[in-house]
Amino acid sequence: MSDFFSSQRIWLLWMLTVRELKGRYKSSILGFLWAIINPLFQMIVLTIVFSLILKVQIENYPLFLFSGLLPWTYFATTLMIGTSSLTSNRDIIKKVAFPRELIPFSVVLANLVHFTLALIPFLIILIFLGLAPQKSIIFLPLAILLETTLLTGLILLTSSLQILYRDISFIVVAALLMLFYLTPVFYPLSFVPERLQLIYSLNPMVGVTNFFQYIFLGSEIYLEGIVISLLESIIFFLFGFNIFKARSLFFSDWV
Template sequence: MIKQGCAFVYARLVELWKYREMLWSMILSELRTRYRGSFLGFLWTFINPLLTLMVYTFIFSRIMKVTMPHYALFMFIGLLAWNLFATGIQSSASVIVRQGSLVKKIYFPREILPLSVVGGSVINYLLSLVILVPFLFINGYYPTVNWLYVPLILLMEMIFTVGLALLLSSLTVYLRDIEHMLGIFLMLWFYLTPVIYSLKILSPGIAQMFKLNPMSDVVLSFQSTLYYNESPHWKLFLYGYGISVVVLIFGWWLFTRLNRRFAEEV
């Protein structure tokens, strides 16, 4: 059974690699679609995080006078990580339905559709670092060995996001209400993730419960590395990777079970 499963996964990965040019083309198309019709176009990739950072800095340092040092930076680090996840999930949920005509006309690995959406979100995140890194320098944060954890944390988030994207995109083909419910669910999830607050304000018991949330592990790891200049807590790090891999395996398994009838349902 395990041998057959490994052979299947290998075969799917080989097929996806053969279609890598199509995947890259769809990622670029996804990015173009986000800013289609706007005057500034792709520049919004940089303008959005920059404006967000300026607004948060003004509100929390000048108006609310939050005592936490460099609070705008703290929140911005978490917000960029959250936006990668939320944008990838929300857009990928309906991607197969949106691309129904393509699904019906030609054969290609259907995984490419949710992967292209998540890929677009990852590129947006990487481009947002053009804003984050100078802001770190301005606030006196300089590269240390702990910054080497950033690619590993990003990989963990990508694995988790792809797993959920595969799961939700396949289910939405059959249950269209998921697309409408997802916005409310993500809003609740956002407040259960320590993006705009520190877990230190919670009691130890409640904080431990919040750490069961995989996105808490991602955000906390980014904050540890970039804000606190520490290495991520290894137990939290391993737990986050474990959950992410399980979600990816389950999401991919469900996707392969349901994709046989996509062309009939979209």
């Protein structure tokens, strides 16, 4: 375990993360601002569709949307990039011997930076409108840790499979499209019939999204869903890490 957290590994992880951050917005004028611009545009479009056209009556609907879109954007963007992270770094894998798991870890950390930067202006808006900070804000680090653990496990699994089976990238994109509509981002969890909520919560992003909505806006908390998300995050992380380590011996041949 001490070797896993050695200074050399931490330094290499830091360098890979910085490289990922710089490469993402190379030649981009707005740079890190895209971390909040993308979910902001989604919020505007969904607000127009559901609030103005379909007349969905939800209090503070734009803020409700944004509180779900931010963790969803973190999840979807990180998973898509992380899934192909090994093939995107094939030159490094072929030429340099180092712990391969640092590549997907660096993708998660880079996107965690984007997510954190996007949270800051959102919290400022909530404070300006007199809606924050809620007492539940103390749970924000736990919610971020929960989602990051889930993401890390999933990316370890998908990236280790995608390096040999490139169709995994397309499967992930299709799965994310489906999961978006099965996650309470643009509608509250209460819209789901109570008899279906347990099955619905098998989607780990249900508990994660509800956790963030509770933290930011004081929405009703669904503890069963959060517990399910926690258990699934642990399972995915342990399973993904073991699969990744077993397959990493062959990455330089497969890539």
